[in-house]
Amino acid sequence: MTDANTNDAGLQAAYARLLATRRADASVELLSPEDLLTLAESSGDDPERVALLDRVLAHPVMRDEFYLLRDVVRARPAEQTTATRAASSGDVVPLRPRRRPWMIPAVAAAALLVTTSLVLRRPSSPIDDPLRGANASGVTLISPAPDAAIAAGHRFVWHPVPTAAEYELLVTDRDAQVVARTVVSDTVAVLDGVVPASGQWTVTARTRDGRDLRSDPRAFTAAR
Amino acid sequence: MCLPGASFFGMPVQSATPTPDESAPDRSFAPRVEQSIAQWRQLLDNTARRHQLDRDELDEVEQDIRIRLWRLSERTGTADSASASYVYRAVVSAVTDLIRRRRSRARGRVSLDDVGEVLSADASGPPEAEMVAALGRALDTLDASRRVVVRLYLDGKDRDEIAAILAWSDSKVRNLLYRGLHDLREQLRGEEH
Numbered sequence: 274m275t276d277a278n279t280n281d282a283g284l285q286a287a288y289a290r291l292l293a294t295r296r297a298d299a300s301v302e303l304l305s306p307e308d309l310l311t312l313a314e315s316s317g318d319d320p321e322r323v324a325l326l327d328r329v330l331a332h333p334v335m336r337d338e339f340y341l342l343r344d345v346v347r348a349r350p351a352e353q354t355t356a357t358r359a360a361s362s363g364d365v366v367p368l369r370p371r372r373r374p375w376m377i378p379a380v381a382a383a384a385l386l387v388t389t390s391l392v393l394r395r396p397s398s399p400i401d402d403p404l405r406g407a408n409a410s411g412v413t414l415i416s417p418a419p420d421a422a423i424a425a426g427h428r429f430v431w432h433p434v435p436t437a438a439e440y441e442l443l444v445t446d447r448d449a450q451v452v453a454r455t456v457v458s459d460t461v462a463v464l465d466g467v468v469p470a471s472g473q474w475t476v477t478a479r480t481r482d483g484r485d486l487r488s489d490p491r492a493f494t495a496a497r
Numbered sequence: 498m499c500l501p502g503a504s505f506f507g508m509p510v511q512s513a514t515p516t517p518d519e520s521a522p523d524r525s526f527a528p529r530v531e532q533s534i535a536q537w538r539q540l541l542d543n544t545a546r547r548h549q550l551d552r553d554e555l556d557e558v559e560q561d562i563r564i565r566l567w568r569l570s571e572r573t574g575t576a577d578s579a580s581a582s583y584v585y586r587a588v589v590s591a592v593t594d595l596i597r598r599r600r601s602r603a604r605g606r607v608s609l610d611d612v613g614e615v616l617s618a619d620a621s622g623p624p625e626a627e628m629v630a631a632l633g634r635a636l637d638t639l640d641a642s643r644r645v646v647v648r649l650y651l652d653g654k655d656r657d658e659i660a661a662i663l664a665w666s667d668s669k670v671r672n673l674l675y676r677g678l679h680d681l682r683e684q685l686r687g688e689e690h
C-alpha cells in the first residue's frame with residue numbers, strides 16, 4: 274500500500290470505485306424515500322440514526338437520494354407562521370379542550386405527573402446537550418423521541434420557552450396533511466384518537482411580543 | 498386556549514360539508530400557486546443541476562407540486578391555506594415521489610455511466626482492485642461514528658458540511674475524522690504486511 278494510495282486523494286478515488294461496484298448490487302434492500310426523508314430531516318447522534326446513515330452512505334443510490342433530499346430540506350423555511358395560517362384555513366378544525374368537571378383534578382394530577390416526568394427526563398435527554406442539535410432559538414421537543422412508535426393516549430412533551438404565551442402543536446401525516454392541531458398554554462398535549470401510520474409533529478411557541486419560535490419537525494409512526 | 502394536557506385527534510378534519518359554491522376553488526389561488534413554485538424554482542433548478550435531474554424530471558416535480566397545491570385549494574376553497582410549511586411539504590412529497598419513479602425506471606436497467614465506472618475499477622489492475630477491496634474491509638472495522646464521518650469525507654464533503662449533515666459540533670467531527678482516517682490508514686497498512 275503506497276503513500277499515494279493512502280493519502281486523501283488516493284482514498285477518495287478508491288472509495289468512489291468501491292461505491293461504483295455496489296451500485297448494481299440488487300441484494301441491497303433500499304430504504305424507502307420516506308425513511309430517507311426522515312433521516313434527512315432529523316438530527317442527533319443516537320446510534321440508530323448513525324447506523325442508518327452509515328447504511329445509506331454505503332450505497333451510491335441511497336446516498337445520492339439522501340443528498341438530494343437533504344438539499345431540499347436545507348431550503349425549508351427557517352421560521353414559519355403555520356399557526357396563524359393553519360388556523361385561518363378550513364383544512365383543520367381548531368381543537369378545543371373537552372372541559373369536563375372530572376377532568377379538573379385529573380388535569381392537575383397529570384400536570385404534576387408531567388412536571389415530575391420532565392424533571393426525571395431532563396438529565397438523560399440527549400437533546401439537552403447543545404452539541405447534540407438542541408434548537409437553541411426555537412422549541413426543543415422531548416417526547417415522543419424521533420421515529421418513536423406511538424399509540425392513542427400518547428403524550429407530546431416539549432421544553433418550555435420562557436417568553437411563550439402559548440404553544441401550537443401541529444401533527445401532519447406522511448402526505449403532509451395536517452391531521453391535528455391544538456393550542457395549549459402548557460408544554461404537553463395528549464394524543465387521543467386515530468394515529469396516522471406515520472407523520473411528523475412540530476411545536477410553535479408564540480411569544481408575548483408576537484414572535485413565533487418553531488421546533489424542528491420530528492417523525493413518528495403508529496404503534497402496531 | 499386549551500387546558501394543559503388538552504386531548505386532540507378525535508376531531509373531524511373538515512369543519513362542515515361545503516355548499517357547491519363554497520367547494521369551488523378560489524380562482525385567486527392560481528397566482529399564489531405560481532408564486533410559491535417560483536420561490537422554489539431557483540432551488541429546484543440548482544438541485545436538478547447538482548443531482549443530474551433532467552428537464553423532464555424537473556417538470557414532473559413542478560407539476561406535482563402544482564397539483565398538490567391545487568388539491569389543497571379545492572379542499573379548503575381558500576387561497577390562504579398554502580402556508581410556507583405546506584408548500585415545503587408539497588415539495589418534499591414531490592421529490593420523494595420522483596425518487597420512487599426513478600427507482601422504478603432503473604429497476605433492471607444499468608446505466609452506461611455505472612458500467613464505465615465499474616469497468617474502470619476492474620481495468621485498473623490487481624493492485625488497485627485490491628486497494629478498493631482492502632478499503633471496504635478497513636471501513637468495516639471502524640467504529641460506527643468514525644465510519645460515517647469518514648464516509649462523508651471520502652465522498653468529498655468538507656468538515657462544515659459533515660457537521661451540518663450529522664448535526665454534530667465541528668470539534669466532534671474534527672476529532673472523529675482525525676481518528677477515523679488514522680485508523681483507516683493503519684488498517685490498510687496492516688493489510689499490506
